[in-house]
Amino acid sequence: MRFLRALFLLILLTAVAGCGQRAEQGESEHAATDGDTIVLAAYRQLAPGENDGYYCSRILDVWEPLITADEETGEPAPCLATSWEMLEGGRVWVFHLRAGVRFHDGTPLTAQAVVTNLDWMAKEPRSTAFYARSRKTYYPNLVHVEALDELTVRMTFSQPNINQLYNMMNFGSPVYAPSCLADDGNFSGVAVGTGPFRIVENVKDRYVLLERNENYYGEKARARRIMVRSIPSPEVRFAALKAEEIMGVLDLNAMPPVLADELAQDERFAVSTSRSIMVRYLAMNGTRHPFDDVRMRRAVSLLINRRLLVDALYLGYATPTMNLLSIASPFYKAFPIEQDATEAKRLAHEVLGDRRQKVVYCVNGADPIAKGEAELIAYWLADLGLDVRIEALESPMMTAVMRRGDYDMARSQQGLPSGDPLYVFNGFFSPNGTRNKALSLGYDNPEIDTLLAALNTEPDEGKRRAMFDRIQAISVAEQPLVPLYYDETIAVYNKARLTGYRALRYGVSLREVNWR
Structure with missing residues (x-):
């Protein structure tokens, strides 16, 4: 090391x-x-x-959300909304806004300003440098939003939306001054928020x-x-x-x-x-041989020595994980780190027999750690009969290659824009999920599909948590992709x-x- x-x-x-x-x-x-x-x-x-869908990152403290995350627990916490009520089993949510707040342009924060923001957010899709901005994602089944008075907003959904607070955390509920919102869903000039900083120049x-x-x-x-x-x-x-x-x-x-x-x-x-919100993982092309076989995906996961990887290249500034869900989520479940080279080789032999398989492993060429990590992983994978060719690509090219399915493995990462695990689970594990498609994972598990559908309407917190636990357990067992570690924020x-x-x-x- x-x-x-x-x-x-x-x-x-x-x-x-x-x-x-x-x-x-x-x-x-x-x-x-x-x-x-x-x-x-x-x-x-x-x-x-x-x-950009958000104009700037949340970390600049220019704009603020209605709901933020508690830094210690990851649970929903007040920001521009100070309190809320869930009514009619989750079909109606009422939010009470903080009094005395003004945008950088001097106009007051009002319930109508929040309504305007949600209407503007519906002009989708909007790509961003951070997370996709989508009202359908953060406010699923929202049918009506209205200002009840100067500081009270009511949202009505077509079906129970129990997880709405988690959906709205941070990137899920940004609020800007209506004066800076363009009719086409972009910004008309600099983003004007309520935060402790304002933008005076942006090059x-x-x-x-x-x-x-x-x-x-x-x-x-x-x-x-x-x-x-x-x-x-x-x-x-x-x-x-x-x-x-x-x-x-x-x-x-x-x-x-x-x-x-x-x-x-x-x-x-x-x-x-x-502790960071980011999980780094290996995506595997599940639409073609050999990673369309769960045995080969498990073989890769079992062979990689995550602890050695973290200690050797990250000096302990990361923690091994088998779980795609960020540890920053209050619904995160820990699983033992499995590493068994003998079982990995046995599974790989069941898939490949005595043949060797050439695979293309894509990395972001601007990330020196990912390239060094790929060399180490490629060395290990040779024991499974996989002959790895590493391709360092610019980020836009890498995205296009993965969406076309012209790769076998790729190093990528996933954060948590809100507190809702469904953002990750729907994206990666649903057969029509955006990340499932973008990475050519080809993953489809009927049990997970059933659980995802049930989570949209199940009001009982204990049952919901059990469902989230079960989805995580299935993903760890089947490894539609191979989580490696969650890293730390290094400042x-x-x-x-x-x-x-x-x-x-x-x-x-x-x-x-x-x-x-």
């Missing part, structure tokens, strides 16, 4: 030297970066702009500049201005931190574990971690310069960040 760590660190640090020690900046970035502005970085643009693929909302209804953000730059290369983010061009990193894939560990040796830096920052920098399940405590 020490050899693998040392080799991986050498590869990344060599890349840093090859990239140079400075992250490229334009004149606007220099102009905006005065002594009062805290500069951070993410691997992607966190505010993709007007044609595509370069940076987004945030300014404190001085009229925020709650505790105000501590920093006056924060710039979040887009720096795709982890090596360049590493170099920018070392050179103090940026003060911290955030978002998914903020810093590879090996580089985070290296930075932690420097007394200027600290690493804050938190590296300059502790000599900043205070209040704390990793959350999704992002960092941005409103608490300030100069030391």
Whole structure:
């Protein structure tokens, strides 16, 4: 394991030297970066702009949802809605809004503004850089939404919607000022929310500049201005931190574990971690041989040494799992990690006999960890009679290849946009699920289909939890895909310069960040 760590660190640090020690900046970035502005970085643009379904990520604290998630338990918690009632067995939900809230444009948060947002959300589909924005997904069977008074919203559904609070958490119930919502379902200018920060400048693929909302209804953000730059290369983010061009990193894939560990040796830096919402997995093309056979999928799962993978490449910044559902979900069920090379080889031989099978293993070429991980997994899979060819692709190409079914295996990931497990289960395990189709999983289990249908109407919490447990148990046994681990949010920052920098399940405590 020490050899693998040392080799991986050498590869990344060599890349840093090859990239140079400075992250490229334009004149606007220099102009905006005065002594009062805290500069951070993410691997992607966190505010993709007007044609993105959310305009910007939740972690920027620009927009807020009606319902958020408790950071400790993952259960629904108040945000713009302070209380609610479920009526008529889940066919009617009534939400009471927080008083005294104003959008960044000065207009008040009202029940009618929420109705306008839900009508706008229905203009689907809308692709986003984060999660698909779909009213049908987050408000299934919604037939009517109305403002009962200035601060009360009533939603009526055609059938019981017991899980509605979980559906609406975070990305399920964003609320924007009606003034920034375009008729076509996009944005007409900058996203205007109610959060502790407002957007003052957004340059595509370069940076987004945030300014404190001085009229925020709650505790105000501590920093006056924060710039979040887009720096795709982890090596360049590493170099920018070392050179103090940026003060911290955030978002998914903020810093590879090996580089985070290296930075932690420097007394200027600290690493804050938190349980993440992300699960990394191996997708397998279930529409063609050999992964259309459950025995081969189980063989792959049993052969992979998840603990070695996590320890060798992730330095403990991840936890092995057999379950696709994120541990951030309050419905997550833990299963023992199974690793049995003898049984794996037996199952693979039942499928292949004495023949060897060539397989194509796709990875995101911009992710150095995924490439190193693929080399290790490919080495193991040779013992099953699988001769692996790794293809590093750009993300759009990889998506197209997987949807066409022109691959055998691929490394991917899944988060949890709301608290509802049905988002994941319907997407991956239903035969017509969006992820099932997009990954060419070809998975269909009649028992899971029956359970998914029953969960739409079952009001009893205990029975619902038992159904969720059963779906997870089936997926672990049949492995329509192979979950590997759930990772941690790794937030590296300059502790000599900043205070209040704390990793959350999704992002960092941005409103608490300030100069030391």
